[in-house]
Amino acid sequence: MNHWLTAPILIPLLGGILQVFMGYAPISLRRTLALATTVLILVSAIVLLALADDGSYRIYAFGNWQPPFGIVLVLDRLAALMLIVTAVLALFCHIYSIGGADEGNRQFHALFLFQLMGLNIAFLTGDLFNLFVAFEVLLIASYGLLMHGGGTVRTVPGLHYVVLNLVGSAVFLISVGMIYSVTGTLNMADLAVKIPQVSGEGLSIVKAGGMMLLVVFGLKAAILPLCFWLPRAYSKATAPVAALFAVMTKVGIYAILRVYLLIFGDDAGELANLGMDWLFPIALVTLAMGIIGALGSGSLKTLVAWQVIISVGTLLAPIALGSEAGLSAALFYLLSTTWTVGGLFLVSELVSNQRGSAKDRIVTAPKMQNRTFLSVLFLVGAVAAAGLPPLSGFFGKVLILKSVEPGTEMAWLWSVLLIGSFLTVIAYSRAGSIVFWRTVDGHLEKPDPLNGRVSVAAGALTALAVVMVVLAGPITRYTDATAAQLHNNDAYIEILQTPMIREDS
Amino acid sequence: MELVVALVIGALTASGVYLILRARTFPVVVGLTLLSYGVNLFLFSSGRLATGQQPVIGTAVSYSDPLPQALVLTAIVIGFAMTAFVVVLSLRNLADNEGDHVDGKQPYKSPAPEKEEEVTGK
Numbered sequence: 001m002n003h004w005l006t007a008p009i010l011i012p013l014l015g016g017i018l019q020v021f022m023g024y025a026p027i028s029l030r031r032t033l034a035l036a037t038t039v040l041i042l043v044s045a046i047v048l049l050a051l052a053d054d055g056s057y058r059i060y061a062f063g064n065w066q067p068p069f070g071i072v073l074v075l076d077r078l079a080a081l082m083l084i085v086t087a088v089l090a091l092f093c094h095i096y097s098i099g100g101a102d103e104g105n106r107q108f109h110a111l112f113l114f115q116l117m118g119l120n121i122a123f124l125t126g127d128l129f130n131l132f133v134a135f136e137v138l139l140i141a142s143y144g145l146l147m148h149g150g151g152t153v154r155t156v157p158g159l160h161y162v163v164l165n166l167v168g169s170a171v172f173l174i175s176v177g178m179i180y181s182v183t184g185t186l187n188m189a190d191l192a193v194k195i196p197q198v199s200g201e202g203l204s205i206v207k208a209g210g211m212m213l214l215v216v217f218g219l220k221a222a223i224l225p226l227c228f229w230l231p232r233a234y235s236k237a238t239a240p241v242a243a244l245f246a247v248m249t250k251v252g253i254y255a256i257l258r259v260y261l262l263i264f265g266d267d268a269g270e271l272a273n274l275g276m277d278w279l280f281p282i283a284l285v286t287l288a289m290g291i292i293g294a295l296g297s298g299s300l301k302t303l304v305a306w307q308v309i310i311s312v313g314t315l316l317a318p319i320a321l322g323s324e325a326g327l328s329a330a331l332f333y334l335l336s337t338t339w340t341v342g343g344l345f346l347v348s349e350l351v352s353n354q355r356g357s358a359k360d361r362i363v364t365a366p367k368m369q370n371r372t373f374l375s376v377l378f379l380v381g382a383v384a385a386a387g388l389p390p391l392s393g394f395f396g397k398v399l400i401l402k403s404v405e406p407g408t409e410m411a412w413l414w415s416v417l418l419i420g421s422f423l424t425v426i427a428y429s430r431a432g433s434i435v436f437w438r439t440v441d442g443h444l445e446k447p448d449p450l451n452g453r454v455s456v457a458a459g460a461l462t463a464l465a466v467v468m469v470v471l472a473g474p475i476t477r478y479t480d481a482t483a484a485q486l487h488n489n490d491a492y493i494e495i496l497q498t499p500m501i502r503e504d505s
Numbered sequence: 506m507e508l509v510v511a512l513v514i515g516a517l518t519a520s521g522v523y524l525i526l527r528a529r530t531f532p533v534v535v536g537l538t539l540l541s542y543g544v545n546l547f548l549f550s551s552g553r554l555a556t557g558q559q560p561v562i563g564t565a566v567s568y569s570d571p572l573p574q575a576l577v578l579t580a581i582v583i584g585f586a587m588t589a590f591v592v593v594l595s596l597r598n599l600a601d602n603e604g605d606h607v608d609g610k611q612p613y614k615s616p617a618p619e620k621e622e623e624v625t626g627k
Contacts, residue, residue, distance in 0.1 A: 129576055136583045143590060152601040156609035159530070159591075159598050163607075166537050166587055167525065173544045173580055180573065181551035 004051065005060035005073045005124060007044035008083055011037060012117040019110035031098045034109035038087075038094045041116060045080070045087040052080035053478070055485060059126065059495050066500050067126070068187035074126035074495060077482040078331075082123040082254055085335055086247050088464070089342050090116055096346050096457035097240035105148050115141035115244065122251050126495070128179070128186040131255065132172050135220070139165050142248065145241045146233060157232040164219065164229050172216040178209030189493050192262050196269035207271060210264055214256070214275045221252025223279075223316060224286040227309050231293060234308065235301040239349030242301065243342035243461070249312050250338055257319060257327075261486050266322075279320035280409065284416045287313025291420045294427040300348035300360040303431055304341060307385050310424065311337035317413055318400050325403035327483035332476060333396030336384065336468055340393060343462035344381040350374055350450065350458055351435060362431050367439045370450050375436040377462050382428035384465035387421045392468035397421065399476075510550055517543030528612075530595035530605045537591060541584040549577045 015037030060073040102108040118138025146158050182202035183194040219226040234242050264274040290310035297303040318326030348360050358365035384391040404410040517539050524536025552570030560571035602609040
């Protein structure tokens, strides 16, 4: 029992409740408190990262019930890593949003903090049904955030997003029910013990349940047949919200990692590696689809939204192959791509604000005022996203390429990833050269000046791509250890035997 | 009883899916509601169906599984909140756009073909 585990959930919960009641307080006070909450979340994530770095599993059992009977939070290296990714991204998005994007909705900060709470529950929970609850918490906050700022352009993509996710939740519940009806448990560690013992009639039910779970997580992660809602919804959202949503697809990937390595992993008997031979080709097609979308996109934000789908494909391909090196490489790339895509969303909004009616469309327009600053930020972001040396995206892709064993899979992955990276470079250079170089004479009458907060937030988030290169050694050591821990299911199952605190002691 | 429950779940889910596939927001909302009823019943029955058994240990000889009932309760509460949100959102869609089409606008309708006048030799 470690009470620190509840901190990343309780801090945004309390901060969010405070924001709800402060709807009419002065905006500077609300902003200060909200930002302080996000900083505290980051601090708690760093504390948990330090705790998890020794490689042991820490649990927090609500009501002191021995798992699998109660609800547990489980902290391991992967959960701590995801908490850090989210907290860092959220801090910069939040700093950006107080530069003016949070106006027009009194509950923006409350929704933002509840979104963080949902994400943190999803990463910490050790229970399938609680994962469903976490998904719903983060989704209902994301519905609100997506509509933030209003405007008729957001209603239709928002409606599609909400209806799709509600159908996804229904499928999630059905699959949870199917798995429960056979195994009689929903605790992940307990499922990892029970699933290999399933036989006879139950086998096909659990198999169907497991495949339906993959569909649900695929919807969250936006893999190919389920990804068409994403570009429209993300490109229409306000910049800090879109940047925060860069981590939402990673929740789906996190859930796939958790469920298909632990529950349906190598030790799962007849159900071992369920669905993974489907996932590899789908991941490659998703990657190709994302690149086609990026090449055809007409505005910077749509381009970045398709980049989200490209990164999902790139991440899932090594995960589906299931090697330890591939997993470690994927985690490194996950860190890099989440922050880079977030930074690119912020930069494209800054560009959009300076180009008058041209907005962020990839067309010629009058010169921007802060052209040098913005073009350097876009260049750094684009280089990191496309995977050119020397920035972090390149390291991630090299690690992924190196992790594949020679064979058919290697031929497919190398060709799709390398040709894809080349085409991504074309997409970014086309967008960048038109937006920053091909300008018409004259300036706009009244350009929006850059203010300190937004430029610092966008600049710092983009600069993380450089920081990650400097810290590549320690980060790779951590992701290697995480991959090794994820492949050792016996240690996770031992949380079932963790002694609870006795009342008399 | 099993057959009736299975038929009810199947009918609810099938009608829900059918309505969700319609292109208007009102049928979609009703469809989502029906689907969530079907899902809730399914989740409830995943703990096996029984009559006269209580989900409390010690009150009867045998007891029914309490966990699916707890799950269903959570799912119902969440489902209500989500349905309320979709209703508000579809009203917003109705106000913002021309009609209640889920794409915000009517798909293009080809104009009725002009009647060709019969050409006769006269």
